[in-house]
Amino acid sequence: MRQLALFPLNLVVFPGEKLNLHIFEPRYRQLVHDCLQDNITFGIPPYINGGVSMLGTEMRLLNIEKTYPSGEMDIRTRAVGLFRVREFFHELPGKLYAGATVEELPDDTTADLALHQQTRKLIEQLYDILNLRRLFLDLPENFRAYDVAHHLGLNTEQEYELLEAASELERQQLMLAHLEHILPVLQETEHLKERVRLNGHFKNLTPPAF
Numbered sequence: 001m002r003q004l005a006l007f008p009l010n011l012v013v014f015p016g017e018k019l020n021l022h023i024f025e026p027r028y029r030q031l032v033h034d035c036l037q038d039n040i041t042f043g044i045p046p047y048i049n050g051g052v053s054m055l056g057t058e059m060r061l062l063n064i065e066k067t068y069p070s071g072e073m074d075i076r077t078r079a080v081g082l083f084r085v086r087e088f089f090h091e092l093p094g095k096l097y098a099g100a101t102v103e104e105l106p107d108d109t110t111a112d113l114a115l116h117q118q119t120r121k122l123i124e125q126l127y128d129i130l131n132l133r134r135l136f137l138d139l140p141e142n143f144r145a146y147d148v149a150h151h152l153g154l155n156t157e158q159e160y161e162l163l164e165a166a167s168e169l170e171r172q173q174l175m176l177a178h179l180e181h182i183l184p185v186l187q188e189t190e191h192l193k194e195r196v197r198l199n200g201h202f203k204n205l206t207p208p209a210f
Helices: 027-039 113-129 133-137 145-151 158-166 167-200
Strands: 002-006 019-021 042-044 055-067 073-089 099-105
Touching: 019 027, 019 055, 027 055, 027 073, 042 167, 055 099, 055 158, 113 133, 113 167, 145 158, 158 167
Parallel strands: 002 042
Antiparallel strands: 002 099, 019 073, 042 055, 055 073, 073 099
16 A cells, blocks of 8 residues: 555556646646656546546656646656555645545466457458558557557546456457447448438449349
8 A cells, every 4th residue: 555646537558658738737747747756656536427546547647748837737657557546635635736546457378379369350441441450550569458548449447447357358348349339339320321422323223133
């Protein structure tokens, strides 16, 4: 158990992800200064359904990209791991920002090869439909669920469910179920769009022989 500064946001951040943030509130400007001065990290627990989640992602400040005359800042950060909140504090002692006593969560990275290949094929189909072929070409062969999670059409609650998964195998299963659900819908939508495009064109059809 240890104490961690918190920066709740209405988004989900996955381990390994780089996140750029614009900092304008005084409490979080103070947090950035503390990160610089004391080399501390901070946590982003997703703010979902009107409340701060008990699971979050630990972030490390990489650099301050720009400081404005007003004191606002553009910063670059990187997600380094997951934690679970054990006790939440609206303000840490002597600070403007929130914090918590947290427990670090281990990450089981063992993947199922067959599921990986199956998911990869479905992701390729998804990106083809969405005209995101470049994303697929840039995808490493040994990608993890976290690497593609923001590009699967998941809503915030579904992304949080993926964050809650305790192992890569469980994340693979969630991805596969999601892709198998949305792909038929997207494919039918594409077929419908094609039929709409064809309507209104002159058609050279061969009538049936009787």
